[in-house]
Amino acid sequence: MTGRDKIEAALSSRGTQSIPVIIPYESILVRDRWEELVPNPWWDLHSPDLQVQMQWRRKVLKRIENDSLAPPLEQEDPGMVLQTGYGDLAVDLRE
Secondary structure: OOHHHHHHHHHOOOOOOOOOOOOOOHHHHHHHOHHHHOOOOHHHHHOOOHHHHHHHHHHHHHHHOOOOOOOOOOOOOOEEEEEEOOEEEEEEOOO
């Protein structure tokens, strides 16, 4: 049964034995559990590349067994990631 099916059943006269559940703060879940959810590097979370976004979002959906993820509310600020001998550095390019 999909989330939509569960909602429709819950609102019908016959009812349902199960109810849909949502994650109210998906962005916090994904941020805090990134390494458990996907093997991608952490900066993919902020990538402006649609293909990269779709790839990690599909992996997260499969892993958390959810029907959907909310789209980002706003475009991330521009930045870049530098890989150095000391680790990865996020660079903020805002003025």
